[in-house]
Amino acid sequence: MRTIIHLSDLHFGRIDAAIIAPLIAQVHELKPDLVVVSGDLTQRARSAQFKQARRFLDALPQPQLVVPGNHDVPLFNIAARLLQPLRKYRRHIEADLHPVFMDEEMVVVGINTARSLTIKDGRVNDRQIEITRRQLAAVGDHMVKIIVTHHPFDLPPGPQHHSLVGKAAPAMRAFALCGADLLLAGHAHTSSAVSSAGRYNIPGYSALVVQAGTATSTRGRGEANSFNVLRIEAHRIAVHRLGWEPGENSFSLAASQSFVQRGSEWFETDDLSDGPSDGISASATHRPARTATG
Numbered sequence: 001m002r003t004i005i006h007l008s009d010l011h012f013g014r015i016d017a018a019i020i021a022p023l024i025a026q027v028h029e030l031k032p033d034l035v036v037v038s039g040d041l042t043q044r045a046r047s048a049q050f051k052q053a054r055r056f057l058d059a060l061p062q063p064q065l066v067v068p069g070n071h072d073v074p075l076f077n078i079a080a081r082l083l084q085p086l087r088k089y090r091r092h093i094e095a096d097l098h099p100v101f102m103d104e105e106m107v108v109v110g111i112n113t114a115r116s117l118t119i120k121d122g123r124v125n126d127r128q129i130e131i132t133r134r135q136l137a138a139v140g141d142h143m144v145k146i147i148v149t150h151h152p153f154d155l156p157p158g159p160q161h162h163s164l165v166g167k168a169a170p171a172m173r174a175f176a177l178c179g180a181d182l183l184l185a186g187h188a189h190t191s192s193a194v195s196s197a198g199r200y201n202i203p204g205y206s207a208l209v210v211q212a213g214t215a216t217s218t219r220g221r222g223e224a225n226s227f228n229v230l231r232i233e234a235h236r237i238a239v240h241r242l243g244w245e246p247g248e249n250s251f252s253l254a255a256s257q258s259f260v261q262r263g264s265e266w267f268e269t270d271d272l273s274d275g276p277s278d279g280i281s282a283s284a285t286h287r288p289a290r291t292a293t294g
């Protein structure tokens, strides 16, 4: 079994400073095999904000896999935006815009969806889709295959549909060919976990699509700051959302969902009694609860 801590939308420059130290401590307690950060590390892509984000990442456990978000592209410096949109991100955070992590149980590929020519929309291009397809096709299906982007491939029904990543449909068809299991993203600042079958009609295939809320920023859009803990096994994934409780100065369990894979399709199950659900209450939670979609 593997544990991924999924953080997103840090937005250094617009953070709640009280969250930082407890968050770092709780992530360490959870002993992740990998920390994923799905973009928007800064509020305005300024050097000072990237340096703050860098210090935060340095205080978290390794290994880490990080992708940029639309807020990591300069908004007001037009020359920088068009000519070197991710120069500061690459200098301070991660030079590789297509990072890959692999161990004996899972392979995780990051894709940059931030673009210069739109303010907040994002997209994947044909080259990124093909490279990712080849990378995931090259590993056996006993491995759990995971893709990280900033802009999401799916969201529950609601007002956030404009947030979906561009070229999502052809990307999903390619992901079906290589057996991608789990898609992690952020951007909407809301948490959710859904099967892709509701949006993408690909016979015999669906992925599990998981959104993390904003871990640290004050731009919560009505949802408390949160992050996700994923317990991952072959054919079984549990998604736990830990929400910030200011009165207690800590994150606690706000929602859990469990999914199983049959064939190449992922389904939600009510069975939270064993497997990947175990262990989380001991390290970071005190108030178990469960909701349909988080």
Ligand SMILES: [Fe+2]
Residues within 6 Å of the ligand: 009, 011, 040, 069, 071, 187, 188, 189
């Ligand atoms: Fe964001």
Ligand SMILES: [Fe+2]
Residues within 6 Å of the ligand: 040, 069, 070, 071, 150, 186, 187, 188
């Ligand atoms: Fe974003």
